[in-house]
Amino acid sequence: MxxxxxxxxxxxxxxxxxxxxxxxxxxxxxxxxxxxxxxxxxxxxxxxxxxxxxxxxxxxxxxxxxxxxxxxxxxxxxxxxxxxxxxxxxxxxxxxxxxxxxxxxxxxxxxxxxxxxxxxxxxxxxxxxxxxxxxxxxxxxxxVITVRLEEDVFNRQNETFPQEERYLDNAFSINLPARYRLRNQTRKSWINVINPFRGLLVLGSPGAGKSYFVIRHVITQHLSKAFTMFVYDFKIPDLSVVAYNAFLRYRHRYAKPPAFYTIHFDDLSRSHRCNPLEAEGMLDLTDAAESSRTILLGLNREWIRRQGDFFVESAINFLTAVIWFLRKFGHGRYCTLPHAIELMQLEYGKLFTILRAEKEIEVLINPFVTAYRNGAMEQLEGQVASAKIALARLSSPQLYYVLSGRDFTLDINNPDQPKIVCMGNNPQKSQIYGAVLSLYVNRLVKLVNQKGKAKCSLVLDEFPTIYLNHIDGLLATARSNQVATTLGLQDFSQLRKDYGREQAEVIMNITGNLIAGQVTGDTAKQLSERLGKVMQDRTSLSVNRTDTSVSKSKQYDYAIPASRMATLSSGEFVGLVADNPDQKIDRKAFHGAIVNDHRALKREEAAYQPLPVIRPVDDAQVQANYLRIKEEIQDLVDSELERILQDPGLAHLVVK
Structure with missing residues (x-):
């Protein structure tokens, strides 16, 4: 040579x-x-x-x-x-x-x-x-070096890939129009969530467009397809107004028109009343145990990672005993959370005496009675006071008013009584309201996730602000029961902080459909690995005194690297969708901008009707309800103590 x-x-x-x-x-x-x-x-x-x-x-x-x-x-x-x-x-x-x-x-x-x-x-x-x-x-x-490397500084063209351009519709699907780039071309595509029953996870930092570009379409499209629905609205009435107006538009499509209900703690005139601990839905002691766990873990989020600890489980058992006692007393006419809070505030001697009269909870209450009789007050306070102090934060006339009524039940997908329910939180009071709403959601999920019910959509925006026990079980079994679950959150670290690492990873990994806007850190890395790799061109240039050497190759690399996810614009999303055996999707991954008709949406929003006024409510009514609950508990205590003291067969139950 x-x-x-x-x-x-x-x-x-x-x-x-x-x-x-x-x-x-x-x-x-x-x-x-x-x-x-x-x-x-x-x-x-x-x-x-x-x-x-x-x-x-x-x-x-x-x-x-x-x-x-x-x-x-x-x-x-x-x-x-x-x-x-x-x-x-x-x-x-x-x-x-x-x-x-x-x-x-x-x-x-x-x-x-x-x-x-x-x-x-x-x-x-x-x-x-x-x-x-x-x-x-x-x-x-x-x-002159005649070979020129591509001027694509950020490697955008190499990271493009073919996406689904067909519109795939069915009786349950969510279809979002989008645009994507393929090399130097801009093409139209569709994000087809054809099986929402496998779960939909919507991720994105504040301002990424989760609600505007995705969640609002989940609500409107599912209501247009005659779903019953539950909406957790973190910043009520943002999503609730969307759901209410979609309900007005599409209610004629239901075989049996549903009823619309809202829970709004800050505007009682626009709020219905609902008792999450209603006696008819409290079938056995395990229901009371799940409810007590939910409410206490919702109030003390750090307890989620401490489940199994002596004092945590003791507090849960104590509240379980109180709830089940109210469920059994008088056929459950006082089985509400406000009544349970008031009953817990009794002095130990009277409270333990009354609770011991119910045989089914004797095994739960005996450790507390033993500690009380042995004078182990420090241990007893550690077991009981943590529950009493946490629940005392819920002792609000407004909360008592909403939680003690019964305008509707939580079986929203009952074919005979379909419902659309919106429950709102307040970012300034999210810890208190979130605990109560967690109780609502847990009771509702248990009722709707059953066979033989109507198709149902659960939309939980800002999901980490509530505690949903056994969410992995819901996602695993909801498909067979036609329950579509949509979870909105900002970042995986947020979910890990509030639910613990193991539970957070289960939620991330078990969800079949994923739509993610701008995310960073570990979330971006995990999603990048989940979305996989594509074949990309590589060109290297070597220059010496007499010659220029060019090397071209192809290799697999991440289709959407973590750095790209950190720079997504508002309305730009990446993700994966799941398909059905009878409706296959070969191109499941996507990276594009969801197309919203902004003018049409503005016109639609301008014509929105506000949430309806349910009934006029004044402070006097709220205070009267508050005092009534206290009086009912006092009457219960007095009547029970009198019954126990007058019955020689029950005299041994008195705790002194």
């Missing part, structure tokens, strides 16, 4: 030398008079010149000149100059074209009114300058 390169170099050098010799003969022939005057001629050179002239080389003035230039250009083809980065090709072309112009324009000098020697010198000098400029231009062109 080196020998061939050496031989080629010698040939090119000879060609360039021939060009110079030919140009020299051109000068000598047409400037012979001047050379003779300078006595630079001889018989040998004259005979040589005559022999060359017989070939016809000088038959025309420019023939020899053009031939010399052609030989020079041929010699330049093989030049391998030292490559220089950022050297534009126009520099070399400029030198070359300028040199050619001067090279041929020099012929005009013969028309100048000068002596033969003067014209010859001028012609020789100008032509030589043009010849040298062409040579310099060719050398510069040989130094």
């Amino acid at each position: 080196q020998e061939n390169q050496y031989a080629l170099g010698k040939i090119l050098d000879l060609t360039r030398m021939l060009a110079i010799v030919l140009l020299g003969l051109h000068f000598y022939y047409y400037g012979y008079t001047a050379f003779a005057g300078w006595q630079l001629v001889s018989d040998f050179s004259d005979r040589l010149l005559e022999n060359v002239a017989r070939t016809g080389l000088f038959a025309r003035f420019h023939r020899s000149k053009v031939l010399a230039l052609g030989l020079l250009l041929v010699s330049l083809l093989g030049i391998k100059g030292k490559k220089k980065e950022n050297l534009p090709v126009w520099t070399g072309l400029g030198y070359t074209l300028t040199g050619m112009a001067i090279y041929f324009a020099a012929s005009l000098l013969w028309y100048l009114p000068l002596s033969a020697q003067g014209v010859t010198v001028a012609y020789l000098a100008v032509t030589t300058v043009g010849f040298v400029l062409v040579l310099m231009g060719g050398t510069l062109l040989s130094r």
